[in-house]
Amino acid sequence: GGLGSWALHALMGGLRETGSTGEGLCLNLVDPDLSIEEHNLNRQVLYSHEDIRKKKVLVAKKRVAEAFPDATLSAFVGGIGLPHLYSMIHVADDSSPHFQNEDEDEDGIFSSSANLYSASNSIFHDSSAVVCGVDNLRSRTLLNAITSISGIPMLNAGAQGFSGQFDVFMPDESCMLCRYGVGVAREETRMSCQEDGDVPFSSIVTSTAIFGALEGLALLSVLAEGPNSLSNWPSHIGWNGRTNAFHTTNGSYTDPFSDALSSEGPHSDHLSNRILDINGQSHR
16 A cells, blocks of 8 residues: 555665665565555555556555566465464464455466465565555554564554654563554554545555555665664654654664563563453453
């Protein structure tokens, strides 16, 4: 979507500067939106009028493949949800909900093994980082639980109107709950541009571009120097567009809720517990 397309745009621009053909690059692209709509075009930089009604991840994959023919790319029409977290912590059973297989498209872009549920464990454990641009806090927290369990950083961003924010969550250092409070684990309200979400808001392309690009630049840092290079990045960047003021938080900062959650174990534990409502610690 908005953030993800700008993140890919920044990533592709950086790789072009190196003369890369994509050799050694592996990207897994995930989006539950079935098709590109006209109102997406003002802020989703990968798409054009010719792409309307096509699946976002398939067009995104095509754009990357055209620029970097030697890259390894997978596209999944679907979302990351509780089944993937259950699978990660080895408590899934036959009664657990399962992700539905996506249909194979007429161009054969999906391979027969392109099943996000069955592939999710290897995708996360084999990845160096995850870029998150989803539209609600619970999904961000769930994804953060999965990345924390997998031991990889999550690059998180959000943009709304004349404001935006960017987060680096290193698996052993911070998490959504420690930074934003336990309420994010149960906040499912979808915040999205125009008519896409439960709470629609105006689309200011500048904010989407800035914070999607920050995610892409951080991903370039990971590809160039490894995940530990993110320790040199601010752990949080916020922007007030009306005053054009940025504020940053460095890595030595203690998140507001970290002390309160320290008794619940490492970040992977309290993230999973709150998402899965273990011991009544979270309520849907």
